[in-house]
Amino acid sequence: MTKSADKNGKTRIQREKRKQILEAALDVFSQFGYRGSTIDQIAKAAGLSKPNLLYYFPSKDAIHAELLSGLMDSWLDPMRALNADGDPKEEILSYVRRKLQMSRDFPRESRLFANEIIQGAPRILPAIEGELRDLVAEKSAIIQGWINTGRIAPLDPQHLLFSIWSLTQHYADFEVQVRAIMPSEERVYPRAEEHLETLFTRMLSV
Amino acid sequence: MTKSADKNGKTRIQREKRKQILEAALDVFSQFGYRGSTIDQIAKAAGLSKPNLLYYFPSKDAIHAELLSGLMDSWLDPMRALNADGDPKEEILSYVRRKLQMSRDFPRESRLFANEIIQGAPRILPAIEGELRDLVAEKSAIIQGWINTGRIAPLDPQHLLFSIWSLTQHYADFEVQVRAIMPSEERVYPRAEEHLETLFTRMLSV
DNA sequence: CTTGATCCTGACCATTTGGTCAAAATGGGG
DNA sequence: CCCCATTTTGACCAAATGGTCAGGATCAAG
Numbered sequence: 481m482t483k484s485a486d487k488n489g490k491t492r493i494q495r496e497k498r499k500q501i502l503e504a505a506l507d508v509f510s511q512f513g514y515r516g517s518t519i520d521q522i523a524k525a526a527g528l529s530k531p532n533l534l535y536y537f538p539s540k541d542a543i544h545a546e547l548l549s550g551l552m553d554s555w556l557d558p559m560r561a562l563n564a565d566g567d568p569k570e571e572i573l574s575y576v577r578r579k580l581q582m583s584r585d586f587p588r589e590s591r592l593f594a595n596e597i598i599q600g601a602p603r604i605l606p607a608i609e610g611e612l613r614d615l616v617a618e619k620s621a622i623i624q625g626w627i628n629t630g631r632i633a634p635l636d637p638q639h640l641l642f643s644i645w646s647l648t649q650h651y652a653d654f655e656v657q658v659r660a661i662m663p664s665e666e667r668v669y670p671r672a673e674e675h676l677e678t679l680f681t682r683m684l685s686v
Numbered sequence: 687m688t689k690s691a692d693k694n695g696k697t698r699i700q701r702e703k704r705k706q707i708l709e710a711a712l713d714v715f716s717q718f719g720y721r722g723s724t725i726d727q728i729a730k731a732a733g734l735s736k737p738n739l740l741y742y743f744p745s746k747d748a749i750h751a752e753l754l755s756g757l758m759d760s761w762l763d764p765m766r767a768l769n770a771d772g773d774p775k776e777e778i779l780s781y782v783r784r785k786l787q788m789s790r791d792f793p794r795e796s797r798l799f800a801n802e803i804i805q806g807a808p809r810i811l812p813a814i815e816g817e818l819r820d821l822v823a824e825k826s827a828i829i830q831g832w833i834n835t836g837r838i839a840p841l842d843p844q845h846l847l848f849s850i851w852s853l854t855q856h857y858a859d860f861e862v863q864v865r866a867i868m869p870s871e872e873r874v875y876p877r878a879e880e881h882l883e884t885l886f887t888r889m890l891s892v
Numbered sequence: 893c894t895t896g897a898t899c900c901t902g903a904c905c906a907t908t909t910g911g912t913c914a915a916a917a918t919g920g921g922g
Numbered sequence: 923c924c925c926c927a928t929t930t931t932g933a934c935c936a937a938a939t940g941g942t943c944a945g946g947a948t949c950a951a952g
Contacts, residue, residue, distance in 0.1 A: 493919085493929070511805055515722030519910060532930055534911065591804050594859070598797050598804075599717055601862045608866045616867050633888070639881035642864065646856030647849055653800070656807045658848065660814045661822050675845035682839070682889045699899070699949085724939060738900055740941065 498536050500526045502550075505543045510588040513595040514544055514603075545603065548596065551589055552607055558582065559641075562619050568626040569684050576644055576676050583652035584669045590652035616641060632684040647676060704742050706732045708756075711749045716797040719805060720750055751809065754802065757795055758813055764788065765847075768825050774832040775890050782850055782882050789858035790875045796858035822847060838890040853882060 490498070504526035508517045519540050523533040537543045558578035562571055583590055596604055616638060623637035651658060651672055662668055696704070710732035714723045725746050729739040743749045764784035768777055789796055802810055822844060829843035857864060857878055868874055 491919095491928070497929090513719045513722050513801075513805075516719050516805075517721075518908080520908085529931065530910085531912080531932080535929070538911095540910065594800070594804055595719075597860050597863050598800055599719075599722075601866075605862070605866065608863055612863075613867050635884055636877055636881045638868065639878060642856060642860075642878075643853055643881070643885065646852040646860070650848060650852030654803050654848075654852070656811070657803050657814055657818075660807075660811065661819050662844065671842055672845060672848075675842045675849070678841055679849065679885075679889050682891075683885050685888075697898070697949095703899090725941085726939075735901065736940085737902080737942080741899070744941095746940070 494536065497526075497528070501528070501533055501536055501543065502547060505547055506588050506592060509544060509547065510591040510595065513599060514540075547592065548604055551592065552604070552611070555582075555589070555593065556612065556615060559615055559619060562622060564622045564625065568623075568631045569681070572623075572632070572640075572644075572684060573677060573680055576648060576680055577673065579644060579648035580651065580669070580673055580676060583648050583650075587652035587655055590649050594649065594653040630686060633686045635683070644680075647679070700742065703732075703734070707734070707739055707742055707749065708753060711753055712794050712798060715750060715753065716794040716801065719801040720746075720809075753798065754810055757798065758810070758817070761788075761795070761799065762818065762821060765821055765825060768828060770828045770831065774829075774837045775887070778829075778838070778846075778850075778890060779883060779886055782854060782886055783879065785850060785854035786857065786875070786879055786882060789854050789856075793858035793861055796855050800855065800859040836892060839892045841889070853885070 501522065505517075505522045507525055508522050511517075512521075517540075519533060520530050522540075522543065523530045526533065537546075558575055561578070562575055596602075597608075601608055619641065620637035623632075623640060626632045627634045627637070651668065658668060707728065711723075711728045713731055714728050717723075718727075723746075725739060726736050728746075728749065729736045732739065743752075764781055767784070768781055802808075803814075807814055825847065826843035829838075829846060832838045833840045833843070857874065864874060
């Protein structure tokens with residue numbers, strides 16, 4: 481009777497088309513923000529008609545919500561990896577490297593978040609005030625511990641985290657600006673990694 | 687005959703209302719981006735009817751353009767102030783302080799730019815590839831000079847500038863996130879200034 | 893206080909937008 | 923290859939949006 485459906489009750493076509501749509505929506509939302517994007521735009525980018533897209537998702541809002549919630553977790557993973565028992569300098573440096581890699585490999589995802597937060601984070605404020613806030617508190621305590629035992633130079637742990645976010649995400653969020661300024665033959669990310677490595681090494685050395 | 691008009695041919699009312707409109711438009715555009723904002727929203731925020739607003743500006747686009755162009759200059763001023771003949775560390779540190787002040791005092795302006803650049807800078811790419819690019823080239827050369835004469839530690843001048851921008855603008859562009867994470871009684875900007883002063887002092891010391 | 897210039901409004905218009913629906917097309921298990 | 927569930931489509935709708943316009947209200951120079 482029913483078509484071959486996986487455990488989530490999704491057919492092959494449903495899985496494929498939903499993925500297409502989310503991919504296209506990421507393109508559009510990350511560039512124009514929620515209100516600046518239209519269903520038609522997303523549908524066209526996904527190679528579907530508007531009603532067809534609305535067969536897979538009930539509304540524009542539902543697409544956006546699914547994108548954001550699906551992203552939130554993977555976005556915080558690099559910070560979760562910060563390990564109290566590792567070497568402090570190396571832990572922080574690899575967090576920086578991981579974040580920079582994410583900017584390079586997932587710039588649209590970064591811009592999606594940036595757009596959302598600039599606009600006051602109307603749909604993810606709870607997650608920020610909950611999950612993210614807790615994670616920051618936890619990791620700040622770890623960093624403060626490293627400072628107290630003299631393993632890295634003293635600084636404000638929370639602002640250190642802000643610095644890591646801003647420095648790395650900048651290369652994704654302001655990609656156009658960076659590209660417009662750098663000589664075009666220049667490979668941006670290798671230089672950026674070198675630069676940030678230098679920066680954090682100096683900043684953290686006792 | 688004609689009403690008392692200043693040298694620009696603007697009456698008192700015109701000057702007042704245009705200022706009101708630009709102020710309201712800054713509020714709206716900086717939050718929702720160009721496509722996400724509506725004339726009605728801006729008009730309401732300015733306390734005018736839509737047709738009345740359109741009496742002062744010919745179109746939504748004209749308002750946005752005037753905001754951006756009016757801002758571009760003052761936005762680059764702190765960088766222009768970087769003086770080759772000053773004390774290198776002090777020159778860079780006061781640039782950082784000035785940029786941080788701008789984030790604190792003009793966060794909406796910062797977000798207006800951020801929105802524009804995230805969306806691919808459709809309206810200001812020429813200015814970025816021209817004015818800004820040239821200014822960066824000029825100031826990079828100055829910084830490189832300081833490095834060559836051993837007055838600051840070696841690093842990539844362009845990426846240093848990117849770092850200054852991202853670190854300072856983050857406090858304006860991601861204000862909601864910063865506020866959601868910091869304890870509410872904490873005064874964000876004084877700590878941020880301390881932090882950035884520490885960061886850049888360490889990074890630039892030979 | 894008159895009068896012409898300036899300012900403001902409501903009514904209006906074409907287009908875009910989010911979303912619906914009935915019906916047609918397609919797919920794949922039996 | 924049959925048949926029903928799934929997928930797709932075009933036509934449609936109400937609301938929102940950018941913008942226009944004719945006429946009325948208001949301002950300030952003389």
